[in-house]
Amino acid sequence: MALATPLPKAxxxxxPPGTTGWRAWLSGGRFSLTTRILLFNVIALGLFAxxxxxxxxxxxxxxxxxxxxxxxxxxxxADALATARPSDRDAQLAAIGVRQQLRLRVYNRQGKLVADxxxxxxxxxxxxxxTHEPVLMKLARGIDRGMDFVLGTPRIAAYREPAKDVAGGxxxxxxxxxxxxxxxxxxxxxxxxxxxTAATPLGRNGATLLALQNAPDITQNVRDAxxxxxxxxxxxxxxxxxxxxxxxxxxxxxxxxxxxxxxRVRLGRDRAVVVPRLPDRGDEIGLLARAISDMSAALxxxxxxxxxxxxxxxxxxxxxxxxxxxxxxxxEKVEDPKLRRQLADIAAxxxxxxxxxxxxxxxxxxxxxxxxxxxxxxxDLAALAEALVGGRQARGDNGDCRVMCLHGGGWPTTVAGxxxxxxxxxxxxxxNAVSFSPPGGAVSVTIRxxxxxxxxxxxxxxxxxxxxxxxxxxxxxHSLRPANEAFGSHSGLGLAIARTIVAAHDGTLAAxxxxxxxxGARLVVDLPAMEDIA
Numbered sequence: 001m002a003l004a005t006p007l008p009k010a011x012x013x014x015x016p017p018g019t020t021g022w023r024a025w026l027s028g029g030r031f032s033l034t035t036r037i038l039l040f041n042v043i044a045l046g047l048f049a050x051x052x053x054x055x056x057x058x059x060x061x062x063x064x065x066x067x068x069x070x071x072x073x074x075x076x077x078a079d080a081l082a083t084a085r086p087s088d089r090d091a092q093l094a095a096i097g098v099r100q101q102l103r104l105r106v107y108n109r110q111g112k113l114v115a116d117x118x119x120x121x122x123x124x125x126x127x128x129x130x131t132h133e134p135v136l137m138k139l140a141r142g143i144d145r146g147m148d149f150v151l152g153t154p155r156i157a158a159y160r161e162p163a164k165d166v167a168g169g170x171x172x173x174x175x176x177x178x179x180x181x182x183x184x185x186x187x188x189x190x191x192x193x194x195x196x197t198a199a200t201p202l203g204r205n206g207a208t209l210l211a212l213q214n215a216p217d218i219t220q221n222v223r224d225a226x227x228x229x230x231x232x233x234x235x236x237x238x239x240x241x242x243x244x245x246x247x248x249x250x251x252x253x254x255x256x257x258x259x260x261x262x263x264r265v266r267l268g269r270d271r272a273v274v275v276p277r278l279p280d281r282g283d284e285i286g287l288l289a290r291a292i293s294d295m296s297a298a299l300x301x302x303x304x305x306x307x308x309x310x311x312x313x314x315x316x317x318x319x320x321x322x323x324x325x326x327x328x329x330x331x332e333k334v335e336d337p338k339l340r341r342q343l344a345d346i347a348a349x350x351x352x353x354x355x356x357x358x359x360x361x362x363x364x365x366x367x368x369x370x371x372x373x374x375x376x377x378x379x380d381l382a383a384l385a386e387a388l389v390g391g392r393q394a395r396g397d398n399g400d401c402r403v404m405c406l407h408g409g410g411w412p413t414t415v416a417g418x419x420x421x422x423x424x425x426x427x428x429x430x431x432n433a434v435s436f437s438p439p440g441g442a443v444s445v446t447i448r449x450x451x452x453x454x455x456x457x458x459x460x461x462x463x464x465x466x467x468x469x470x471x472x473x474x475x476x477x478h479s480l481r482p483a484n485e486a487f488g489s490h491s492g493l494g495l496a497i498a499r500t501i502v503a504a505h506d507g508t509l510a511a512x513x514x515x516x517x518x519x520g521a522r523l524v525v526d527l528p529a530m531e532d533i534a
Contacts, residue, residue, distance in 0.1 A: 109206030408448030436462030
């Protein structure tokens with residue numbers, strides 16, 4: 001027994017004709033089913049993972065809101081300082097800076113720095129030094145740079161304090177003075193967090209208020225959202241892969257087992273290949289397994305039947321050939337004309353026997369194939385039997401037996417079938433009945449309708465069939481013949497052929513005793529009526 005049969009790679013079905021592109025990839029055999037299940041699930045999650053990139057729009061939305069806030073804060077601070085008494089402005093500037101976590105600077109008309117909240121009070125924030133941050137923060141900044149590169153995010157100018165802290169070192173101050181409105185700018189701190197500056201006119205004396213704030217919370221919010229989404233995608237990916245592998249194992253593993261069994265059946269390495277039926281599975285794979293198991297069993301049974309038939313044919317042909325050879329060999333040595341004539345008669349008989357045997361064997365071997373291609377049509381069994389009995393009587397095929405055809409009842413006896421093959425059934429049954437009937441005996445053929453079945457009975461006056469032999473008489477080359485019949489007059493295939501034809505018409509053929517208790521055999525053909533098949 002072959003313990004391991006490799007899966008056939010060369011037998012994979014090609015893509016359907018005219019299939020190209022992704023459809024060819026889906027239907028082709030380029031990738032295994034397990035790989036495709038995994039890829040489909042991963043691709044679906046990959047599309048979901050693309051949403052990570054849309055976090056950039058979330059960052060822009062946060063920055064937009066912070067710009068509006070910075071504009072409002074600097075304008076409110078400017079209004080408050082403009083209305084404050086000169087002696088209270090520095091204290092108020094420092095208080096606003098601490099409360100709003102801003103760095104506020106005031107530049108006079110000439111651009112000179114006249115007040116700085118970080119000088120007037122302790123700094124409300126400090127820009128982080130990336131060189132002293134932990135490794136995880138460096139990794140986060142690396143991811144930020146990678147995302148910016150992939151998304152093509154415009155480069156943001158780095159924040160640097162001007163070498164000389166005057167109004168000319170801040171472009172936003174120049175724009176604000178030129179337009180007389182609030183101007184907001186965005187820069188990037190050394191740790192890649194946003195630095196937002198806003199410049200607005202302060203009072204009517206030409207002074208300008210510059211507000212600066214660091215917004216690390218925006219960067220952290222984006223990172224947190226990205227991390228949360230990454231965890232979700234990663235978890236979903238892991239679950240999807242596990243489920244895909246489980247699904248692939250559930251689907252692919254049984255298919256691989258079935259493929260290996262089918263390959264062993266094809267190669268014929270194992271005489272008794274056991275195809276698993278997977279009785280616990282009620283899905284399509286279970287149905288497929290049971291269908292393949294039944295198919296392989298039927299195939300094995302058919303192969304066994306063919307082998308038995310071949311062996312029987314060889315045995316049956318060997319006997320007349322041996323007799324023919326012996327007669328021909330003896331014919332050369334015998335001088336007596338009478339004995340030579342006897343040997344010639346024996347040889348001629350063996351030739352006729354071989355011819356009849358070969359004809360019957362050829363007919364028996366092609367019946368299945370012909371019936372599988374035949375188109376069934378309505379056949380009236382009663383009319384067919386009457387025509388057959390009349391034809392036999394005219395030809396003298398019944399010898400000195402009386403053959404009667406009876407029609408029981410007035411119900412239609414129409415079946416769906418091949419008329420020529422059904423005629424062959426009755427021909428073989430009548431040949432068998434006549435050969436077993438004694439001289440002057442009677443053979444009756446009765447056709448009747450019973451419910452949704454059509455029953456045909458052939459009854460003779462012969463010795464009958466013993467109960468233990470009623471199945472064996474339908475075996476090929478069965479040799480139980482009447483004692484007074486010439487040897488080799490029948491091939492032993494008649495009843496076997498008849499049963500094969502009846503079975504192909506979804507019917508049965510069986511042997512019984514006569515119903516009247518008299519000696520003789522009763523062969524019964526049971527076929528479905530036309531209404532059941534139409």
